[in-house]
Amino acid sequence: MTIAPAEDRLTAQIAFAVEIDKLKRVIRRNLLMDGSRRENDAEHSWYVAMLAMIFGEHAPPGTDLQRVMAMLLVHDLVEIDAGDTFIYDPVAVAAQAEAERAAADRIFSLLPAGQAEPMRALWEEFEARETPEARFARALDRFAPILANHNTEGGTWPLFKVTATQVEEKVRLIAEGSPSLGAYAQELVRLSVTRGHLSE
Protein backbone atom coordinates (compact mmCIF):
# COMPACT_ATOMS: atom_id res chain seq x y z
CA MET A 1 0.00 0.00 0.00
CA THR A 2 1.33 3.43 -0.95
CA ILE A 3 0.58 6.29 1.36
CA ALA A 4 -0.96 9.29 -0.41
CA PRO A 5 0.93 12.53 0.19
CA ALA A 6 -0.70 14.92 2.65
CA GLU A 7 -1.79 17.35 -0.07
CA ASP A 8 -3.59 14.56 -1.98
CA ARG A 9 -5.41 13.55 1.20
CA LEU A 10 -6.49 17.14 1.79
CA THR A 11 -7.66 17.49 -1.83
CA ALA A 12 -9.80 14.35 -1.43
CA GLN A 13 -11.19 15.58 1.89
CA ILE A 14 -12.12 18.92 0.33
CA ALA A 15 -13.85 17.14 -2.59
CA PHE A 16 -15.91 15.13 -0.09
CA ALA A 17 -16.70 18.27 1.95
CA VAL A 18 -17.91 20.07 -1.20
CA GLU A 19 -19.96 17.02 -2.27
CA ILE A 20 -21.85 16.57 1.00
CA ASP A 21 -23.06 20.17 0.94
CA LYS A 22 -25.72 18.76 -1.42
CA LEU A 23 -27.44 17.05 1.51
CA LYS A 24 -28.90 20.48 2.33
CA ARG A 25 -30.96 20.21 -0.87
CA VAL A 26 -32.47 16.76 -0.27
CA ILE A 27 -36.01 17.42 0.93
CA ARG A 28 -37.84 15.11 3.34
CA ARG A 29 -41.57 14.58 3.80
CA ASN A 30 -42.01 16.01 7.27
CA LEU A 31 -42.38 19.68 8.17
CA LEU A 32 -40.47 21.88 10.59
CA MET A 33 -42.15 22.13 14.01
CA ASP A 34 -43.77 25.45 13.02
CA GLY A 35 -45.21 23.88 9.86
CA SER A 36 -43.54 26.54 7.68
CA ARG A 37 -41.79 24.23 5.20
CA ARG A 38 -40.49 20.71 4.65
CA GLU A 39 -37.26 19.69 6.31
CA ASN A 40 -34.03 18.93 4.48
CA ASP A 41 -31.70 16.01 5.22
CA ALA A 42 -28.82 18.13 6.53
CA GLU A 43 -30.83 19.92 9.20
CA HIS A 44 -32.57 16.62 10.01
CA SER A 45 -29.15 15.00 10.51
CA TRP A 46 -28.16 17.79 12.89
CA TYR A 47 -31.43 17.40 14.74
CA VAL A 48 -31.16 13.67 15.34
CA ALA A 49 -27.51 14.01 16.43
CA MET A 50 -28.77 16.56 18.97
CA LEU A 51 -31.47 14.08 20.04
CA ALA A 52 -28.67 11.61 20.82
CA MET A 53 -27.17 14.18 23.20
CA ILE A 54 -30.55 15.06 24.71
CA PHE A 55 -32.00 11.55 25.11
CA GLY A 56 -28.77 9.64 25.75
CA GLU A 57 -30.04 8.36 29.10
CA HIS A 58 -32.87 6.58 27.25
CA ALA A 59 -30.39 4.32 25.44
CA PRO A 60 -29.60 0.89 26.92
CA PRO A 61 -26.75 1.07 29.48
CA GLY A 62 -23.33 0.85 27.82
CA THR A 63 -24.47 2.34 24.49
CA ASP A 64 -21.62 4.31 22.88
CA LEU A 65 -23.37 7.64 22.33
CA GLN A 66 -20.43 9.13 20.44
CA ARG A 67 -20.83 6.43 17.81
CA VAL A 68 -24.59 7.02 17.76
CA MET A 69 -23.95 10.70 17.02
CA ALA A 70 -21.39 9.99 14.30
CA MET A 71 -23.75 7.43 12.74
CA LEU A 72 -26.62 9.92 12.72
CA LEU A 73 -24.45 12.63 11.12
CA VAL A 74 -23.66 10.34 8.17
CA HIS A 75 -26.80 8.17 7.99
CA ASP A 76 -28.50 10.10 5.19
CA LEU A 77 -25.49 10.98 2.98
CA VAL A 78 -26.48 8.30 0.46
CA GLU A 79 -29.68 10.27 -0.17
CA ILE A 80 -27.58 12.83 -2.10
CA ASP A 81 -27.85 10.35 -5.00
CA ALA A 82 -30.72 8.11 -3.92
CA GLY A 83 -33.14 10.75 -2.60
CA ASP A 84 -35.33 10.52 0.46
CA THR A 85 -37.64 7.53 0.68
CA PHE A 86 -41.09 7.88 2.10
CA ILE A 87 -41.07 5.21 4.82
CA TYR A 88 -44.78 4.47 4.35
CA ASP A 89 -44.32 3.51 0.68
CA PRO A 90 -43.20 -0.18 0.61
CA VAL A 91 -42.39 -0.23 -3.14
CA ALA A 92 -40.11 2.79 -2.81
CA VAL A 93 -38.44 1.29 0.27
CA ALA A 94 -37.51 -1.92 -1.63
CA ALA A 95 -36.08 -0.10 -4.69
CA GLN A 96 -34.14 2.22 -2.43
CA ALA A 97 -31.69 -0.33 -0.99
CA GLU A 98 -29.90 -0.85 -4.34
CA ALA A 99 -29.75 2.88 -5.09
CA GLU A 100 -28.35 3.64 -1.64
CA ARG A 101 -25.61 1.03 -1.99
CA ALA A 102 -24.49 2.56 -5.32
CA ALA A 103 -24.57 5.99 -3.70
CA ALA A 104 -22.42 4.78 -0.80
CA ASP A 105 -19.90 3.36 -3.30
CA ARG A 106 -19.60 6.71 -5.04
CA ILE A 107 -19.82 9.17 -2.16
CA PHE A 108 -17.66 7.55 0.54
CA SER A 109 -14.94 6.71 -1.98
CA LEU A 110 -14.33 10.42 -2.49
CA LEU A 111 -12.55 10.29 0.88
CA PRO A 112 -8.90 9.21 1.13
CA ALA A 113 -8.16 5.53 1.75
CA GLY A 114 -8.25 4.72 5.44
CA GLN A 115 -10.97 7.30 5.98
CA ALA A 116 -13.61 6.17 3.47
CA GLU A 117 -13.94 2.71 5.05
CA PRO A 118 -14.67 3.70 8.68
CA MET A 119 -17.16 6.37 7.61
CA ARG A 120 -18.94 3.95 5.31
CA ALA A 121 -18.91 1.39 8.14
CA LEU A 122 -20.97 3.82 10.25
CA TRP A 123 -23.60 3.91 7.52
CA GLU A 124 -23.53 0.11 7.12
CA GLU A 125 -23.91 -0.29 10.88
CA PHE A 126 -26.90 2.07 10.89
CA GLU A 127 -28.54 0.17 8.03
CA ALA A 128 -27.94 -3.28 9.57
CA ARG A 129 -29.60 -2.32 12.90
CA GLU A 130 -27.75 -5.06 14.76
CA THR A 131 -25.85 -3.10 17.40
CA PRO A 132 -27.48 -1.24 20.32
CA GLU A 133 -25.94 1.94 18.84
CA ALA A 134 -27.62 1.40 15.46
CA ARG A 135 -30.96 0.52 17.07
CA PHE A 136 -30.83 3.63 19.26
CA ALA A 137 -29.81 5.82 16.28
CA ARG A 138 -32.66 4.34 14.25
CA ALA A 139 -35.06 4.98 17.15
CA LEU A 140 -34.12 8.69 17.16
CA ASP A 141 -34.44 8.87 13.37
CA ARG A 142 -38.02 7.54 13.71
CA PHE A 143 -38.81 9.57 16.81
CA ALA A 144 -38.03 12.96 15.20
CA PRO A 145 -40.79 12.96 12.55
CA ILE A 146 -43.36 11.65 15.04
CA LEU A 147 -42.50 14.53 17.37
CA ALA A 148 -42.67 16.99 14.44
CA ASN A 149 -45.99 15.67 13.17
CA HIS A 150 -47.45 15.64 16.67
CA ASN A 151 -46.42 19.28 17.06
CA THR A 152 -47.94 20.38 13.72
CA GLU A 153 -51.47 18.98 14.14
CA GLY A 154 -50.56 15.79 12.33
CA GLY A 155 -48.23 17.53 9.87
CA THR A 156 -47.85 15.40 6.78
CA TRP A 157 -49.79 12.37 8.15
CA PRO A 158 -53.21 13.42 6.80
CA LEU A 159 -51.66 14.69 3.55
CA PHE A 160 -50.13 11.29 2.81
CA LYS A 161 -53.08 9.37 4.35
CA VAL A 162 -50.91 7.71 6.97
CA THR A 163 -52.84 5.78 9.64
CA ALA A 164 -52.13 5.19 13.34
CA THR A 165 -51.53 1.49 12.57
CA GLN A 166 -48.73 2.45 10.17
CA VAL A 167 -47.17 4.88 12.63
CA GLU A 168 -47.34 2.22 15.36
CA GLU A 169 -45.11 -0.05 13.25
CA LYS A 170 -42.47 2.71 13.39
CA VAL A 171 -43.10 3.11 17.11
CA ARG A 172 -42.10 -0.54 17.54
CA LEU A 173 -38.73 0.28 15.93
CA ILE A 174 -38.34 3.11 18.43
CA ALA A 175 -39.12 0.76 21.34
CA GLU A 176 -36.48 -1.69 20.05
CA GLY A 177 -33.84 1.01 20.42
CA SER A 178 -35.23 2.65 23.54
CA PRO A 179 -38.19 1.30 25.56
CA SER A 180 -38.85 4.64 27.29
CA LEU A 181 -38.84 6.67 24.04
CA GLY A 182 -40.99 3.97 22.45
CA ALA A 183 -43.56 4.33 25.23
CA TYR A 184 -43.51 8.11 24.86
CA ALA A 185 -43.92 7.91 21.07
CA GLN A 186 -46.88 5.53 21.57
CA GLU A 187 -48.45 8.14 23.83
CA LEU A 188 -47.92 10.85 21.16
CA VAL A 189 -49.64 8.64 18.58
CA ARG A 190 -52.56 8.04 20.96
CA LEU A 191 -52.88 11.78 21.62
CA SER A 192 -52.73 12.57 17.89
CA VAL A 193 -55.58 10.12 17.27
CA THR A 194 -57.63 11.61 20.15
CA ARG A 195 -57.17 15.10 18.72
CA GLY A 196 -58.19 13.95 15.24
CA HIS A 197 -54.74 14.58 13.69
CA LEU A 198 -54.15 10.93 12.83
CA SER A 199 -56.77 8.46 11.61
CA GLU A 200 -56.94 4.96 13.10
Added chain:
Amino acid sequence: MTIAPAEDRLTAQIAFAVEIDKLKRVIRRNLLMDGSRRENDAEHSWYVAMLAMIFGEHAPPGTDLQRVMAMLLVHDLVEIDAGDTFIYDPVAVAAQAEAERAAADRIFSLLPAGQAEPMRALWEEFEARETPEARFARALDRFAPILANHNTEGGTWPLFKVTATQVEEKVRLIAEGSPSLGAYAQELVRLSVTRGHLSE
Protein backbone atom coordinates in the same frame (compact mmCIF):
# COMPACT_ATOMS: atom_id res chain seq x y z
CA MET B 1 -30.88 18.23 46.01
CA THR B 2 -34.05 16.47 44.97
CA ILE B 3 -33.94 14.19 41.99
CA ALA B 4 -36.63 14.92 39.42
CA PRO B 5 -38.76 11.88 38.59
CA ALA B 6 -37.98 10.26 35.23
CA GLU B 7 -41.16 11.57 33.59
CA ASP B 8 -40.29 15.18 34.56
CA ARG B 9 -36.84 14.76 33.07
CA LEU B 10 -38.34 13.42 29.85
CA THR B 11 -40.85 16.30 29.71
CA ALA B 12 -38.00 18.81 30.04
CA GLN B 13 -35.94 17.01 27.40
CA ILE B 14 -38.90 17.07 24.99
CA ALA B 15 -39.41 20.80 25.62
CA PHE B 16 -35.75 21.41 24.75
CA ALA B 17 -36.00 19.20 21.65
CA VAL B 18 -39.06 21.13 20.43
CA GLU B 19 -37.35 24.47 21.17
CA ILE B 20 -34.15 23.77 19.24
CA ASP B 21 -36.09 22.92 16.07
CA LYS B 22 -36.17 26.72 15.66
CA LEU B 23 -32.47 26.72 14.73
CA LYS B 24 -33.60 25.54 11.27
CA ARG B 25 -35.16 28.99 10.76
CA VAL B 26 -32.16 31.12 11.71
CA ILE B 27 -30.67 32.26 8.39
CA ARG B 28 -26.96 32.92 7.92
CA ARG B 29 -25.22 35.20 5.43
CA ASN B 30 -23.47 32.61 3.29
CA LEU B 31 -25.00 30.60 0.47
CA LEU B 32 -25.14 26.86 -0.16
CA MET B 33 -22.34 25.62 -2.42
CA ASP B 34 -24.64 25.75 -5.47
CA GLY B 35 -25.56 29.36 -4.69
CA SER B 36 -29.27 28.50 -4.61
CA ARG B 37 -30.14 30.02 -1.25
CA ARG B 38 -28.74 31.19 2.09
CA GLU B 39 -27.83 28.59 4.66
CA ASN B 40 -29.60 28.08 7.97
CA ASP B 41 -27.91 27.51 11.33
CA ALA B 42 -29.11 23.90 11.75
CA GLU B 43 -27.71 22.64 8.46
CA HIS B 44 -24.56 24.71 9.07
CA SER B 45 -24.16 23.00 12.47
CA TRP B 46 -24.45 19.58 10.81
CA TYR B 47 -21.94 20.63 8.19
CA VAL B 48 -19.25 21.79 10.61
CA ALA B 49 -19.71 18.66 12.76
CA MET B 50 -19.08 16.66 9.57
CA LEU B 51 -15.99 18.80 8.91
CA ALA B 52 -14.67 17.69 12.32
CA MET B 53 -14.98 14.06 11.15
CA ILE B 54 -13.47 14.81 7.74
CA PHE B 55 -10.58 17.06 8.82
CA GLY B 56 -9.83 15.50 12.22
CA GLU B 57 -6.24 14.76 11.23
CA HIS B 58 -5.67 18.50 10.78
CA ALA B 59 -6.28 19.14 14.48
CA PRO B 60 -3.30 19.26 16.86
CA PRO B 61 -2.37 15.78 18.16
CA GLY B 62 -4.41 14.81 21.22
CA THR B 63 -7.44 16.97 20.31
CA ASP B 64 -10.65 15.32 21.55
CA LEU B 65 -12.63 15.24 18.29
CA GLN B 66 -15.77 13.92 19.97
CA ARG B 67 -15.89 17.07 22.09
CA VAL B 68 -15.22 19.19 18.98
CA MET B 69 -18.24 17.57 17.30
CA ALA B 70 -20.51 18.03 20.32
CA MET B 71 -19.36 21.66 20.63
CA LEU B 72 -20.12 22.34 16.96
CA LEU B 73 -23.58 20.77 17.24
CA VAL B 74 -24.55 23.18 20.05
CA HIS B 75 -22.42 26.24 19.17
CA ASP B 76 -25.18 28.21 17.43
CA LEU B 77 -28.18 27.33 19.63
CA VAL B 78 -28.08 30.78 21.27
CA GLU B 79 -28.87 32.29 17.86
CA ILE B 80 -32.45 31.01 18.25
CA ASP B 81 -32.94 34.16 20.37
CA ALA B 82 -29.94 36.30 19.42
CA GLY B 83 -29.94 35.77 15.64
CA ASP B 84 -26.94 35.32 13.38
CA THR B 85 -24.24 37.99 13.57
CA PHE B 86 -22.43 39.08 10.47
CA ILE B 87 -18.79 38.56 11.50
CA TYR B 88 -17.60 41.52 9.42
CA ASP B 89 -19.81 43.99 11.31
CA PRO B 90 -17.91 45.03 14.51
CA VAL B 91 -20.87 46.92 16.07
CA ALA B 92 -23.14 43.91 15.71
CA VAL B 93 -20.44 41.60 17.08
CA ALA B 94 -20.12 43.68 20.30
CA ALA B 95 -23.88 43.89 20.96
CA GLN B 96 -24.22 40.20 20.29
CA ALA B 97 -22.30 38.92 23.34
CA GLU B 98 -24.91 40.14 25.82
CA ALA B 99 -27.83 38.83 23.75
CA GLU B 100 -26.18 35.43 23.41
CA ARG B 101 -25.60 35.12 27.14
CA ALA B 102 -29.28 35.83 27.85
CA ALA B 103 -30.22 33.29 25.18
CA ALA B 104 -27.97 30.66 26.76
CA ASP B 105 -29.62 31.31 30.16
CA ARG B 106 -33.06 30.70 28.71
CA ILE B 107 -32.43 27.90 26.24
CA PHE B 108 -30.08 25.57 28.12
CA SER B 109 -32.15 25.85 31.29
CA LEU B 110 -35.02 24.11 29.52
CA LEU B 111 -33.00 20.91 30.02
CA PRO B 112 -33.18 18.96 33.30
CA ALA B 113 -30.65 19.79 36.02
CA GLY B 114 -27.44 17.87 35.50
CA GLN B 115 -27.87 18.05 31.74
CA ALA B 116 -28.24 21.80 31.20
CA GLU B 117 -24.83 22.58 32.75
CA PRO B 118 -22.61 20.29 30.65
CA MET B 119 -24.34 21.32 27.43
CA ARG B 120 -23.99 24.99 28.26
CA ALA B 121 -20.36 24.33 29.18
CA LEU B 122 -19.74 23.17 25.60
CA TRP B 123 -21.03 26.49 24.33
CA GLU B 124 -18.96 28.44 26.89
CA GLU B 125 -15.87 26.47 25.91
CA PHE B 126 -16.47 27.25 22.23
CA GLU B 127 -16.90 30.95 22.98
CA ALA B 128 -13.80 31.17 25.23
CA ARG B 129 -11.50 29.65 22.54
CA GLU B 130 -8.97 28.57 25.16
CA THR B 131 -8.81 24.81 24.61
CA PRO B 132 -7.40 23.12 21.46
CA GLU B 133 -10.88 21.65 20.96
CA ALA B 134 -12.51 25.10 20.95
CA ARG B 135 -9.84 26.55 18.67
CA PHE B 136 -10.23 23.68 16.20
CA ALA B 137 -14.04 23.93 16.32
CA ARG B 138 -13.79 27.66 15.70
CA ALA B 139 -11.39 27.03 12.81
CA LEU B 140 -13.96 24.75 11.14
CA ASP B 141 -16.74 27.27 11.77
CA ARG B 142 -14.64 29.88 9.93
CA PHE B 143 -13.42 27.49 7.25
CA ALA B 144 -16.94 26.48 6.09
CA PRO B 145 -18.07 29.90 4.75
CA ILE B 146 -14.70 30.51 3.07
CA LEU B 147 -15.05 27.18 1.27
CA ALA B 148 -18.66 28.02 0.34
CA ASN B 149 -17.80 31.51 -0.92
CA HIS B 150 -14.82 30.19 -2.85
CA ASN B 151 -17.11 27.64 -4.52
CA THR B 152 -19.78 30.22 -5.45
CA GLU B 153 -17.59 32.80 -7.25
CA GLY B 154 -17.19 34.85 -4.09
CA GLY B 155 -20.72 34.14 -2.87
CA THR B 156 -21.76 36.85 -0.44
CA TRP B 157 -18.32 38.57 -0.28
CA PRO B 158 -18.97 41.09 -3.09
CA LEU B 159 -22.57 41.61 -1.93
CA PHE B 160 -21.45 42.68 1.54
CA LYS B 161 -18.28 44.43 0.22
CA VAL B 162 -15.96 42.14 2.18
CA THR B 163 -12.27 42.51 1.31
CA ALA B 164 -9.40 40.01 1.24
CA THR B 165 -7.83 41.80 4.23
CA GLN B 166 -10.96 41.15 6.28
CA VAL B 167 -11.15 37.51 5.24
CA GLU B 168 -7.46 37.08 6.09
CA GLU B 169 -8.22 38.07 9.71
CA LYS B 170 -10.59 35.08 9.84
CA VAL B 171 -7.96 32.92 8.16
CA ARG B 172 -5.66 33.69 11.09
CA LEU B 173 -8.29 32.22 13.45
CA ILE B 174 -8.35 29.10 11.28
CA ALA B 175 -4.55 28.82 11.46
CA GLU B 176 -4.72 29.10 15.28
CA GLY B 177 -6.89 25.99 15.38
CA SER B 178 -5.23 24.13 12.51
CA PRO B 179 -2.07 25.30 10.70
CA SER B 180 -2.73 23.10 7.64
CA LEU B 181 -6.35 24.22 7.22
CA GLY B 182 -5.20 27.81 7.78
CA ALA B 183 -2.67 27.48 4.94
CA TYR B 184 -5.31 25.95 2.68
CA ALA B 185 -7.82 28.73 3.49
CA GLN B 186 -5.14 31.33 2.72
CA GLU B 187 -4.66 29.69 -0.67
CA LEU B 188 -8.44 29.82 -1.31
CA VAL B 189 -8.46 33.54 -0.50
CA ARG B 190 -5.51 34.13 -2.85
CA LEU B 191 -7.29 32.21 -5.63
CA SER B 192 -10.53 34.12 -5.05
CA VAL B 193 -8.63 37.42 -5.43
CA THR B 194 -6.88 36.19 -8.60
CA ARG B 195 -10.22 35.21 -10.11
CA GLY B 196 -11.74 38.58 -9.22
CA HIS B 197 -14.24 37.12 -6.72
CA LEU B 198 -12.79 38.96 -3.74
CA SER B 199 -11.36 42.51 -3.76
CA GLU B 200 -8.05 43.26 -2.04
